[in-house]
Amino acid sequence: MRYLPLTQPDRDAMLEVIGAASIDDLFVDVPEAARLSGAIHGLPNHASELAVERHMTALARQNTVAGEVPFFLGAGAYRHHVPxxxxxxxxxxxxxxxxxxxxxxxxxxxxxxxxxxxxxxxxxxxxxxxxxxxxxxxxxxxxxxxxxxxxxxxxxxxxxxxxxxxxxxxxxxxxxxxxxxxxxxxxxxxxxxxxxxxxxxxxxxxxxxxxxxxxxxxxxxxxxxxxxxxxxxxxxxxxxxxxxxxxxxxxxxxxxxxxxxxxxxxxxxxxxxxxxxxxxxxxxxxxxxxxxxxxxxxxxxxxxxxxxxxxxxxxxxxxxxxxxxxxxxxxxxxxxxxxxxxxxTLLGEAGLRRLAGINHAGACRAADRLAQVPGVELVTQSFFNEFTLKLPTEARPVVRTLADRGILAGVSLGRLYPDEAGLANGLIVAVTETTTAEDVETLAAALEEVLA
CATH class of the missing domain: 3.40.640.10 (Type I PLP-dependent aspartate aminotransferase-like (Major domain))
Known part of the structure; x- marks a missing residue:
């Protein structure tokens, strides 16, 4: 079934009005190498609903779920508890x-x-x-x-x-x-x-x-x-x-x-x-x-x-x-x-202030603990719930290694600034009310092991 209920005469009429010989003329600005020719490789022409559900579920299981692992990602998108x-x-x-x-x-x-x-x-x-x-x-x-x-x-x-x-x-x-x-x-x-x-x-x-x-x-x-x-x-x-x-x-x-x-x-x-x-x-x-x-x-x-x-x-x-x-x-x-x-509305002013206090206190505890890891330096001295660490080595490989262990350690500055060598060792760590003391200790222990 087509999502656009247009007949071929309908399409021909529209092409004639705009002066295009074919639909392909509308995509001339897209490089030839980027255009799809033929069917998408690996996808069947049709499948049952049950088969598609199973396939999509299997793909979804390859994701690391934020709420199931120690989670320290931030840099513009934050995990908070939503009632x-x-x-x-x-x-x-x-x-x-x-x-x-x-x-x-x-x-x-x-x-x-x-x-x-x-x-x-x-x-x-x-x-x-x-x-x-x-x-x-x-x-x-x-x-x-x-x-x-x-x-x-x-x-x-x-x-x-x-x-x-x-x-x-x-x-x-x-x-x-x-x-x-x-x-x-x-x-x-x-x-x-x-x-x-x-x-x-x-x-x-x-x-x-x-x-x-x-x-x-x-x-x-x-x-x-x-x-x-x-x-x-x-x-x-x-x-x-x-x-x-x-x-x-x-x-x-x-x-x-x-x-x-x-x-x-x-x-x-x-x-x-x-x-x-x-x-x-x-x-x-x-x-x-x-x-x-x-x-x-x-x-x-x-x-x-x-x-x-x-x-x-x-x-x-x-x-x-x-x-x-x-x-x-x-x-x-x-x-x-x-x-x-x-x-x-559910939080109100008092609730928002309490939530902010919990975030800040947790971030301070995490910063103090992670700064104790040998070779790790706390860069940010004045912060809310997010701070930057300087590792003794490039941060991107460390983040990948910890992710393989089920720990989302933060966002490496090398990912955000791939052309800036001076930022490669930087790691942005975010702590919210969803971060537990056990999560922080897990990250600290893993960092000590990986950086040893």
Whole structure:
């Protein structure tokens, strides 16, 4: 059965209209070597449902399940406990199947949920306003850079060496088509952040400075001096938060006068899920709200004076002319935003602070224990739940060896920065409330053995 119910005459008619001789003409930009010719090798033409289930189950068993082994992976995606009530509630039909409300005021439940989400995100990030979510953290980061260009009418963005390299990669991809100039760097395997270097780099042509908080090595810095330097040059400070649970323990970027704050909301309510779908967070100062991509839900009263919700702003490409839109990738990750909001509601402010405290305390204990392993040096001195170790040898082979033993030891910097020899010995270790003391001892003992 074909998924697209088109007949050959239908296809011929469409090809004629667009002036293509065949469907192959539509793929001329794809290199010949990358195109599939014939059937996929090794797959049967058909199989029974039972056979397919067994085959897929066998493939799935080759994965290492995060919850079944000592797990120390982080670097932008974190394993936290998600209460069963979150999944139960997002599975409700009125939430699970809800899409963009094109007649928004009819979808009062969806609008109220997004309004609550915006309120939670704004308070978490310390900003005046927040939108109804973005696609994910990395694209939200790029959207902030584009937003800064529109506000300042300048196009040079300075990206901190501590910004996640995947976020940098997304920004570079998009900047090819906008004319933005990106000044980038790589992190140094030291306890010090590059705040002073960033301050010295700002000039009259700078639209924004982008800094991660905590950064890719887990380091935490006071952003206030950087914000002051940006504003002195009429530039904006963009702060990126990949671990929002941290904001239950440390000052929010908005409190330090960041102009735009973006982040990845996966840590709260959304599981790891093989890398997605995730949910982007975005907030800013109120005076910049009309340059902010995405949608904003607002609260009002109806003709009878009853509380109601409306779609106050919507600057998406599907609502206004494309060239007037602030973005055409500002997807509202509605279901993930709902999961975030439910989990945040269950926690409340006190619960989030307790959760953050548990994370930090566990990370401190783990850092102290792992630093006792001969040859291992703790690089990060100020951190939340993630820190960087310097091993006496290249970290990537060590990570692979430990993975073969059923221990997911962390993320090697050599994987994130394959061309930077000075970072090859670095290992990023994340500890959350799901990490037990036994997990830490297992990792420490295994490291001692492998590094001996």
């Amino acid at each position: 069963a009530s979150v999944d139960h509630l997002i599975q409700r039909g009125e939430f699970l199947t809800a899409y963009t409300p094109y007649q928004p005021e009819i979808a009062q439940g969806t609008l109220q949920m997004l309004f609550e989400f915006q309120t939670q995100v704004a308070r978490l990030l310390g900003t005046d306003v927040a939108n109804a979510s973005m696609y994910d953290g990395s694209t939200a980061c790029w959207e902030a850079i584009g937003m800064a260009r529109r506000i300042t009418r300048k196009s040079k963005a300075i990206l901190s060496g501590g910004l996640h390299p995947h976020y940098v990669s997304v920004a570079k991809t998009m900047a090819k088509y906008t004319g933005d100039t990106l000044e980038t760097a790589t992190p140094q395997l030291t306890a010090d952040t590059d705040i002073d270097t960033l301050i010295a780099s700002i000039d009259a042509e700078t639209s924004c400075v982008v800094v991660q908080y905590p950064d890719i090595l887990g380091r935490i810095a006071d952003l206030t001096p950087l914000a002051d330097a940006c504003h002195a040059h009429k530039a904006l400070l963009i702060a990126v938060v990949t671990e929002p649970v941290a904001l239950g323990a440390i000052r929010s970027p908005g409190e330090m006068d960041a102009d735009i704050v973006v982040g990845e909301g996966q840590s709260i309510g959304v599981g790891l899920q093989f890398g997605g779908p995730y949910v982007g967070l975005m907030g800013c100062k109120e005076k910049y709200i009309r340059q902010m991509p995405g949608r904003f839900c607002g609260e009002t009263v109806d003709a009878n004076g009853k509380r109601g919700f409306v779609l106050t702003l919507s600057t998406r490409e599907q609502h206004i002319r494309r060239e007037k839109a602030t973005s055409n990738i500002c997807t509202n990750s509605g279901l993930c935003a709902l999961a975030f909001s439910i989990h945040m």
